[in-house]
Amino acid sequence: MTTASSYIACQDCDALYHERRLDRGEVARCRRCGALLYRARSGGLANAVALTLTAAICFVIANAFPLLGFKLEGRVQENILLTGVLELWHAGMWSLAVLVFLASIGAPALRIAGLLYVLVPLQLGRSAPGLRAALRYLQYLRPWSMVEVYMLGLLVAIVKLSQLATIVSGTALYAFVALMLALAAADAVLEPRQLWQRLRALAPA
Numbered sequence: 471m472t473t474a475s476s477y478i479a480c481q482d483c484d485a486l487y488h489e490r491r492l493d494r495g496e497v498a499r500c501r502r503c504g505a506l507l508y509r510a511r512s513g514g515l516a517n518a519v520a521l522t523l524t525a526a527i528c529f530v531i532a533n534a535f536p537l538l539g540f541k542l543e544g545r546v547q548e549n550i551l552l553t554g555v556l557e558l559w560h561a562g563m564w565s566l567a568v569l570v571f572l573a574s575i576g577a578p579a580l581r582i583a584g585l586l587y588v589l590v591p592l593q594l595g596r597s598a599p600g601l602r603a604a605l606r607y608l609q610y611l612r613p614w615s616m617v618e619v620y621m622l623g624l625l626v627a628i629v630k631l632s633q634l635a636t637i638v639s640g641t642a643l644y645a646f647v648a649l650m651l652a653l654a655a656a657d658a659v660l661e662p663r664q665l666w667q668r669l670r671a672l673a674p675a
């Protein structure tokens with residue numbers, strides 16, 4: 471969706487409309503093709519800040535505490551989130567190690583930091599250097615943060631390995647689930663259009 475002053479263009483068919491204020495729960499659809507133009511979300515920004523802060527706390531816990539433990543013949547081996555990446559690296563699968571690191575740790579960390587950098591000043595009505603660039607970079611980064619895919623991989627591993635050893639779920643596993651839910655919820659309440667509007671109101675270009 472492209473916005474320019476009070477006009478809004480349909481992302482699917484490029485029809486141009488005058489933007490108007492919506493009441494709570496209302497959505498604006500394209501008259502020509504029926505695509506969603508925008509929706510009214512009051513309090514979306516405050517909720518997004520709260521959810522992103524939750525995600526940041528969960529991210530720290532998910533990285534600092536044991537993720538999974540394997541109990542086999544009396545021995546318990548605990549692994550943290552980074553263990554898998556290091557194991558891949560030591561096994562000589564460097565490109566896969568880098569990819570797993572980026573998708574499970576690097577990109578989510580950058581994304582949470584970027585979201586906080588953009589959302590907190592906007593919520594407080596303040597400007598910060600490079601806000602526009604940060605907002606653009608967040609949109610590019612979104613597909614690279616694949617916490618959900620990593621979670622799915624973890625679940626498959628747990629089911630497969632549970633036949634060989636006793637699996638002990640660690641604190642980080644619960645934090646990782648909460649991180650996934652908090653990030654998905656922040657995405658659901660975030661309306662990029664609302665962010666750009668706030669940004670324009672702060673520093674008219």
Ligand SMILES: [Zn+2]
Pocket residue numbers: 480481482483484485500501502503504505
């Ligand atoms: Zn349309």
